[in-house]
Amino acid sequence: xxxxxxxxxxxxxxxxxxxxxxxxxxxxxxxxxxxxxxxxxxxxxxxxxxxxxxxxxxxxxxxxxxxxxxxxxxxxxxxxxxxxxxxxxxxxxxxxxxxxxxxxxxxxxxxxxxxxxxxxxxxxxxxxxxxxxxxxxxxxxxxxxxxxxxxxxxxxxxxxxxxxxxxxxxxxxxxxxxxxxxxx
Amino acid sequence: xxxxxxxxxxxxxxxxxxxxxxxxxxxxxxxxxxxxxxxxxxxxxxxxxxxxxxxxxxxxxxxxxxxxxxxxxxxxxxxxxxxxxxxxxxxxxxxxxxxxxxxxxxxxxxxxxxxxxxxxxxxxxxxxxxxxxxxxxxxxxxxxxxxxxxxxxxxxxxxxxxxxxxxxxxxxxxxxxxxxxxxxxxxxxxxxxxxxxxxxxxxxxxxxxxxxxxxxxxxxxxxxxxxxxxxxxxxxxxxxxxxxxxxxxxxxxxxxxxxxxxxxxxxxxxxxxxxxxxxxxxxxxxxxxxxxxxxxxxxxxxxxxxxxxxxxxxxxxxxxxxxxxxxxxxxxxxxxxxxxxxxxxxxxxxxxxxxxxxxxxxxxxxxxxxxxxxxxxxxxxxxxxxxxxxxxxxxxxxxxxxxxxxxxxxxxxxxxxxxxxxxxxxxxxxxxxxxxxxxxxxxxxxxxxxxxxxxxxxxxxxxxxxxxxxxxxxxxxxxxxxxxxxxxxxxxxxxxxxxxxxxxxxxxxxxxxxxxxxxxxxxxxxxxxxxxxxxxxxxxxxxxxxxxxx
Numbered sequence: 112x113x114x115x116x117x118x119x120x121x122x123x124x125x126x127x128x129x130x131x132x133x134x135x136x137x138x139x140x141x142x143x144x145x146x147x148x149x150x151x152x153x154x155x156x157x158x159x160x161x162x163x164x165x166x167x168x169x170x171x172x173x174x175x176x177x178x179x180x181x182x183x184x185x186x187x188x189x190x191x192x193x194x195x196x197x198x199x200x201x202x203x204x205x206x207x208x209x210x211x212x213x214x215x216x217x218x219x220x221x222x223x224x225x226x227x228x229x230x231x232x233x234x235x236x237x238x239x240x241x242x243x244x245x246x247x248x249x250x251x252x253x254x255x256x257x258x259x260x261x262x263x264x265x266x267x268x269x270x271x272x273x274x275x276x277x278x279x280x281x282x283x284x285x286x287x288x289x290x291x292x293x294x295x
Numbered sequence: 296x297x298x299x300x301x302x303x304x305x306x307x308x309x310x311x312x313x314x315x316x317x318x319x320x321x322x323x324x325x326x327x328x329x330x331x332x333x334x335x336x337x338x339x340x341x342x343x344x345x346x347x348x349x350x351x352x353x354x355x356x357x358x359x360x361x362x363x364x365x366x367x368x369x370x371x372x373x374x375x376x377x378x379x380x381x382x383x384x385x386x387x388x389x390x391x392x393x394x395x396x397x398x399x400x401x402x403x404x405x406x407x408x409x410x411x412x413x414x415x416x417x418x419x420x421x422x423x424x425x426x427x428x429x430x431x432x433x434x435x436x437x438x439x440x441x442x443x444x445x446x447x448x449x450x451x452x453x454x455x456x457x458x459x460x461x462x463x464x465x466x467x468x469x470x471x472x473x474x475x476x477x478x479x480x481x482x483x484x485x486x487x488x489x490x491x492x493x494x495x496x497x498x499x500x501x502x503x504x505x506x507x508x509x510x511x512x513x514x515x516x517x518x519x520x521x522x523x524x525x526x527x528x529x530x531x532x533x534x535x536x537x538x539x540x541x542x543x544x545x546x547x548x549x550x551x552x553x554x555x556x557x558x559x560x561x562x563x564x565x566x567x568x569x570x571x572x573x574x575x576x577x578x579x580x581x582x583x584x585x586x587x588x589x590x591x592x593x594x595x596x597x598x599x600x601x602x603x604x605x606x607x608x609x610x611x612x613x614x615x616x617x618x619x620x621x622x623x624x625x626x627x628x629x630x631x632x633x634x635x636x637x638x639x640x641x642x643x644x645x646x647x648x649x650x651x652x653x654x655x656x657x658x659x660x661x662x663x664x665x666x667x668x669x670x671x672x673x674x675x676x677x678x679x680x681x682x683x684x685x686x687x688x689x690x691x692x693x694x695x696x697x698x699x700x701x702x703x704x705x706x707x708x709x710x711x712x713x714x715x716x717x718x719x720x721x722x723x724x725x726x727x728x729x730x731x732x733x734x735x736x737x738x739x740x741x742x743x744x745x746x747x748x749x750x751x752x753x754x755x756x757x758x759x760x761x762x763x764x765x766x767x768x769x770x771x772x773x774x775x776x777x778x779x780x781x782x783x784x785x786x787x788x789x790x791x792x793x794x795x796x797x798x799x800x801x802x803x804x805x806x807x808x809x810x811x812x813x814x815x816x817x818x819x820x821x822x823x824x825x826x827x828x829x830x831x832x833x834x835x836x837x838x839x840x841x842x843x844x845x
Contacts, residue, residue: 146659148662209649262665274593279429282443
């Protein structure tokens with residue numbers, strides 16, 4: 112796939128701001144390394160965002176351009192000097208990336224909806240691996256599903272929990288419960 | 296030559312409002328066609344799979360509005376296929392609510408006593424059963440124990456789930472592949488089919504026009520099976536009676552789009568929308584405190600760590616369903632499961648020092664996901680939702696091939712609505728943070744607005760023509776022969792899960808709709824029957840040959 116590296120770096124940096132993770136290598140610029148374990152990037156945020164069915168694939172180029180414009184403007188406002196060997200959003204320190212995402216997703220921001228949509232998909236890549244069959248995601252050791260502790264399916268590929276109940280009454284019923292078990 | 300297809304009754308939508316209408320009218324002898332914009336899936340197509348394009352996204356819709364997002368079903372069976380099957384009756388005080396209009400919002404002809412026999416009928420048909428403590432999943436037990444510890448009561452809520460078939464997989468939003476959930480695919484819809492009704496999936500009704508003889512022409516588009524953003528050919532069907540049951544997020548949109556053809560709609564079409572006063576809080580439990588304070592322990596030695604296990608909400612606290620409390624201060628609190636992929640981004644970090652819904656602290660909160668417990672508030676909102684101009688087609692501009700779209704609903708919560716939400720937040724916090732059991736925070740409304748899985752009231756029944764779109768027989772004012780029987784007909788928030796009330800209202804409306812059909816020349820009688828003896832699910836294989844060609 113012949114993709115613009117600026118786009119890839121920028122969208123990865125955005126995804127890493129939503130669910131941060133460890134750097135993939137010492138020279139990883141997109142992933143800031145702000146949290147232990149894999150984050151949205153390693154969980155496959157780009158793979159999910161590239162799916163045509165998701166609805167954002169065609170917009171990724173312009174999203175990257177726009178967030179970099181915002182980053183450059185933000186840096187000027189803060190008096191930050193950015194490393195120009197990487198896109199402006201990528202050059203922002205993690206705390207500033209975080210602050211910029213907070214600004215862009217504020218209810219009053221005119222572009223809120225598109226940044227929230229981008230964040231939603233980044234989060235989905237991490238917590239549900241929506242770009243992969245779930246059974247395959249487990250087989251591959253998907254870091255998000257494992258990271259949240261999601262229990263795997265049984266050997267049939269389905270989810271069954273035969274052990275599911277404390278098995279005893281744990282509260283008094285409301286005194287006005289009707290014979291059908293409803294509120295009066 | 297006239298090549299327009301015709302039928303006696305055209306039903307738009309196959310959720311509770313549509314399925315119940317289709318059954319009674321077909322059983323009574325009418326020729327019934329049901330147009331459903333979503334797909335028709337069999338039980339074995341309800342996947343345990345988060346991948347985009349599986350049933351999780353095919354049968355579920357998430358429509359983002361301005362200040363309110365709606366989650367709902369999008370398939371044959373409608374909301375009943377994706378819902379959690381919790382089926383309490385609405386408390387008595389709900390029917391006396393006045394809201395902001397200064398008069399009783401419900402028609403004078405309906406109160407709890409009037410509705411109880413209709414509740415009984417639906418309870419028999421699905422069926423609905425009371426739940427016992429020995430089969431309450433861990434999350435419900437934990438909520439009950441916390442309520443008890445805080446001096447509150449808690450009840451296992453009535454449910455339309457066959458527990459002998461249930462695996463507590465918590466995949467109910469993707470449809471039930473075990474046929475444990477008693478969706479409409481197991482009762483009203485197969486019964487309607489057995490009486491000759493036709494169900495046509497992937498047919499999205501766009502608008503209605505009126506014929507010279509007073510019948511209606513229903514205009515639809517074919518929806519692509521995989522990518523719902525793509526609409527194929529168009530078609531029309533003439534019908535003497537139209538039952539609109541597309542859901543509270545779509546019914547008013549269809550009627551609004553029909554206004555240039557049918558004439559002025561009642562003012563309340565697309566107004567008075569209610570999100571059922573819904574709000575969510577998510578707690579992160581301290582597993583040690585669960586064991587030490589509540590004395591809870593699973594058979595494997597863990598205290599809880601079981602958010603994923605169960606079947607949606609099973610235990611509710613009804614202490615605040617007290618009719619003597621002021622309006623807007625009454626609510627129920629129900630333990631709930633919300634799967635990954637949709638809701639986790641809205642859960643906020645309790646006591647966050649940085650951003651509350653993303654970033655470093657949120658990732659740490661996600662790491663403890665199995666110790667989450669989500670508490671669902673259903674309160675009394677102010678019917679403040681208003682639908683703007685309809686989108687070009689459907690009820691939303693679809694962003695993704697399935698599930699995600701942007702719709703025309705605008706919702707600015709009033710001070711009354713916020714009063715209930717704040718009171719419920721405080722109640723949840725008081726119960727769950729007691730003695731260090733958990734830390735809790737409400738979901739943010741900043742990303743997609745407020746949110747509801749129970750949209751209501753956007754085309755409601757009532758006695759006052761200025762504030763209700765339907766009369767108490769569910770007929771659209773000034774448009775005889777058009778009836779609305781879905782959640783949009785419910786006048787206001789119910790403080791509990793509304794599916795049983797929607798269904799009971801639809802059952803109650805049927806004798807009147809049958810009578811109206813007879814008056815319009817349809818040979819139909821109200822039999823008073825109920826679906827019985829249907830155990831196997833119904834899928835597209837059961838579709839009559841005539842429908843399969845369409």
